[in-house]
Amino acid sequence: MKTLEYSQYYTEEKRDFVTEGKFDFLNLPEAVASLKSEVPIYVIYPEVIKTRAEYFIGNFPGRVMFAVKANPNVTVLKCLWDAGIRHFDVASINEVNLVAGLLPEAKMYFMHPVKSRKAIRDSYAMGIRHYAVDSMDELNKIIEETNEAADLVIHIRIRLENQSAAYDLSGKFGASEASAVNLLKQAAHYSSRLGITFHVGSQTMDSSAYRKALGVTKAIIDSAGVPVEFIDVGGGFPVAYPGMPSAPLSNYFSQIKEAMAEFGLDHLELVGEPGRALVAEGGSTLARVELRRGNDLYLNEGVYGSFFDAGTPEWRYPTSRIGMNKKHETIAEYRFFGPTCDSIDTMVGPFHLPANIKEGDWIEVANLGAYGQAMATHFNGFQSDITITVPGFPAHLKFVENNT
Numbered sequence: 001m002k003t004l005e006y007s008q009y010y011t012e013e014k015r016d017f018v019t020e021g022k023f024d025f026l027n028l029p030e031a032v033a034s035l036k037s038e039v040p041i042y043v044i045y046p047e048v049i050k051t052r053a054e055y056f057i058g059n060f061p062g063r064v065m066f067a068v069k070a071n072p073n074v075t076v077l078k079c080l081w082d083a084g085i086r087h088f089d090v091a092s093i094n095e096v097n098l099v100a101g102l103l104p105e106a107k108m109y110f111m112h113p114v115k116s117r118k119a120i121r122d123s124y125a126m127g128i129r130h131y132a133v134d135s136m137d138e139l140n141k142i143i144e145e146t147n148e149a150a151d152l153v154i155h156i157r158i159r160l161e162n163q164s165a166a167y168d169l170s171g172k173f174g175a176s177e178a179s180a181v182n183l184l185k186q187a188a189h190y191s192s193r194l195g196i197t198f199h200v201g202s203q204t205m206d207s208s209a210y211r212k213a214l215g216v217t218k219a220i221i222d223s224a225g226v227p228v229e230f231i232d233v234g235g236g237f238p239v240a241y242p243g244m245p246s247a248p249l250s251n252y253f254s255q256i257k258e259a260m261a262e263f264g265l266d267h268l269e270l271v272g273e274p275g276r277a278l279v280a281e282g283g284s285t286l287a288r289v290e291l292r293r294g295n296d297l298y299l300n301e302g303v304y305g306s307f308f309d310a311g312t313p314e315w316r317y318p319t320s321r322i323g324m325n326k327k328h329e330t331i332a333e334y335r336f337f338g339p340t341c342d343s344i345d346t347m348v349g350p351f352h353l354p355a356n357i358k359e360g361d362w363i364e365v366a367n368l369g370a371y372g373q374a375m376a377t378h379f380n381g382f383q384s385d386i387t388i389t390v391p392g393f394p395a396h397l398k399f400v401e402n403n404t
């Protein structure tokens, strides 16, 4: 298997690494010209997703499980499967049905710590055995709804303090150290196979967060004194958004590997649940400029569409004009407004685009393959279900190529 270092995969010579495959359009200018769309266009780059998945599988020191919520698009799921991803982290019965229908051989872990009784029954009947819990009440629900099944694998979700994640996931789920110990002991009566799971927060900028969490994990396992088989370090691996420089993924992987050894946990089965880092770079949104007012651009896509994180979290994304040659353009800074009538539909950026951008131009907003289209609503009558595939890499990755 070919494996690539994170920072190397933009390079031109790696282009042989891609699939032949069929694509809807050969490039974005062709797609825009022939679709003549009134609504935003969601773009999937299968070659980027494949490259990313193969990188993860080759370098993450354990089993790689895709967190479906980051992008449940069927093309994305199929790309991940083709690249060798066999495990999927699901959080709802709809995600279970989606993955089961599309990829009948896939293995699913139901890692939402709060599930409806029907979701537990239905998912168990469909063959799911791995469940996350963070309370006695939830453990009891699973035991009751599966009639005390002997083949459950219970993963105790533990609480962590958020330190360095752009998206804190510590406030809602997770058992305290003391209750995790108790839960492990209780779960051991029903389930011969136990795990510990955590999520350090999405877009975690400091790789030592995993090491700290593994230290807490070690203390819990020692106090509980029951055999644990799995350690699931969750997602949280970062992507290079403008203004958010992060260490290469290899730093994260080696920290995890070293901490597992240091804490004497390396005989356990390690699992990771990346969402963002597997698919973010594999998707873009194409939006049209409907009006320009100074350096404010009114677009046909906004925070109620795929630009949620460009809104209040004020994230920035790589942007380019379709058909532009970045080397020969004067670049200006812009703010975006989405199409809805809501004033929170504002994205301060700044976003970099040619100084002469004008109404009717199409732009690509990249790194939106995770939590982009997946979060789009129908609010105010603005929605799009146009999703296309194109070969190669998005413009900002090509731009990196030109500069290296």
Ligand SMILES: *Cc1c(COP(=O)(O)O)cnc(C)c1O
Pocket: 067, 069, 070, 089, 111, 112, 199, 201, 202, 203, 234, 235, 236, 237, 273, 274, 275, 276, 277, 370
């Ligand atoms: C959201 C989520 C993930 C994926 O997180 P990323 O930050 O996108 O990698 C993984 N596991 C669980 C339980 C989640 O809720």
